[in-house]
Amino acid sequence: MELLYRTEGLLGELIGFPTVSADGNLDLIGWASNYLKGLGAVCDVSLDESGTKANLFASFGPEGDGGLVLSGHSDVVPVADQEWSSDPFVMEDREGRLYGRGACDMKGFIACVLAIAPQIAQWPLKRPVHIVLTYDEEVGCFGARALVEELRARELRPATAILGEPTMMRVIDGHKGCFEYTTRITGCAGHGSTPDHGVNAAVCATRYAGRLMELEQDLRRRAPVDSPFTPPWTTLNIGRIQSGHAHNVIPDHAEIDWEMRPVQQSDADHVLTEIDRYAATLLPGMRAVHPEATITREVIGEVAGLHPVPHNAIAEIVSELTGANGADVVAFGTEAGLFQSLGMDCVVCGPGSIEQAHKPDEYVSRDQLAACLEMLKGLERHLT
Incomplete structure (x- = not known):
């Protein structure tokens, strides 16, 4: 329960940053970078041309190729002209549901990753784990595109990626572009x-x-x-x-x-x-x-779309950890196809429902956060 409480606290912090795409995300990225640096991560913050938005690429474990990316976008859609029953940038707990802009899309997953990060820092990792926060997913995946080009220029090739878009913890290995x-x-x-x-x-x-x-x-x-x-x-x-x-x-x-x-x-x-x-x-x-x-x-x-492939290593691992009977496809788009363009195996799996995304009174349930934490904890035996 302690890990879940920590996750809820982190989610409240994340929701408190009004990272609407048009307004930038630097405060959130600075806060997350300091948090992860305090755990021993090597953090690389890269600004966009405007200087108002940034990606965060934080790494634990040995340097080199072959690592796992845990990725979430930090931006959210606007709340203007939506009728919220409470302040959208102050998390509210109502009967096991945590409300706020970005609660499921996709700060719930980010909160889970940040909550598990102290444990990742202690794992005897055989390959690196990278925590990635991007900007401008909601308006064209510009942050992920810039990040992929940076990784290509650095000739750094992680092997796999989990993108925590809200899927109700279903395992997704394909979507259209x-x-x-x-x-x-x-x-x-x-x-x-x-x-x-x-x-x-x-x-x-x-x-x-x-x-x-x-x-x-x-x-x-x-x-x-x-x-x-x-x-x-x-x-x-x-x-x-x-x-x-x-x-x-x-x-x-x-x-x-x-x-x-x-x-x-x-x-x-x-x-x-x-x-x-x-x-x-x-x-x-x-x-x-x-x-x-x-x-x-x-x-x-x-x-780019995410194309199902015959042997997707990370989809198989996440299916095992969640108890899923194989993978599925969805209609909505994600940044996963961009990571796949680097030759990575990618899967989309995260807490909350896409049906709640972009709507007033967006929420993620406590049960979904708990399920995500269990999946993330289970990665240890595959990474060590």
């Missing part, structure tokens, strides 16, 4: 009574969106026969189209926010090639009226 884009169209304004004298960005956006929906049908036909996902094909969604000011004004600007969640990289390549080709066919007609007309596609985030 998440690629997000904003397409901006610049036309030429004019009066609605003379449409040939302008370039209607809204009309161009409608045609562009129509082509995306045609490609969405292509993706259904391209679904792999053995796809483990639901639905089995790469999905494509248009989330926002914005253009125009009034009924009688030709709009000179339009934006389309869209995403796809690929089950295979070839699907993403197909969509991007075809939509960029289609945009190129629209431009000559636009520029015949207005030479400065443009269609640009901005990459908001391209988060």
Whole structure:
């Protein structure tokens, strides 16, 4: 029970840091780094370009390759316009549920890892254990992408990773990728009574969106026969189209926010090639009226999927420790695919339910934290 009490105290500390992605995470990273340094960890804090956000890479045990990563993202989604029944950045205990922004997504897992860290520091480790806290997972996994590139540059290759996203302690070894884009169209304004004298960005956006929906049908036909996902094909969604000011004004600007969640990289390549080709066919007609007309596609985030593999060492270990009968896949994305790109075996397993994530009165149950702690304690015999 002492370990669980320590976990709850640490979770309260973590929730108290309002690490909304837009606002930065330096206070939390500084606090966690000092805590782990006090236990003997070697801590590397790396800032982003703005200097307001950072990753923490803390290591116990011998140096070198072949270690285990315990990873969680430190940022949370906003609470603005949500109706909370209590202060979202003050943890509240109600009948075995611990409430607060980030309680399950994913400060509950981080609290468990920090609580077990004093024990990890005493284990006679044969290979390193790395505790990783990243920034900006919620807005594009930018922190994990930067960290993976740093590890690649350092030629440091941990062997395995556990990412503690909320899965109700289910063992997850696969999820789709998440690629997000904003397409901006610049036309030429004019009066609605003379449409040939302008370039209607809204009309161009409608045609562009129509082509995306045609490609969405292509993706259904391209679904792999053995796809483990639901639905089995790469999905494509248009989330926002914005253009125009009034009924009688030709709009000179339009934006389309869209995403796809690929089950295979070839699907993403197909969509991007075809939509960029289609945009190129629209431009000559636009520029015949207005030479400065443009269609640009901005990459908001391209988060790799986690692909199930036949022999996943860490999935097998975590399945044994949790009593799971094999691994499963989920619809939501994580940073795991980025770590997998380094050649690591990865698994997603953590306390709490994704159904609580991002909602008002987010919580994690005490029972889920206890189950996570049992799993983490069981890693000792595999690492020593």
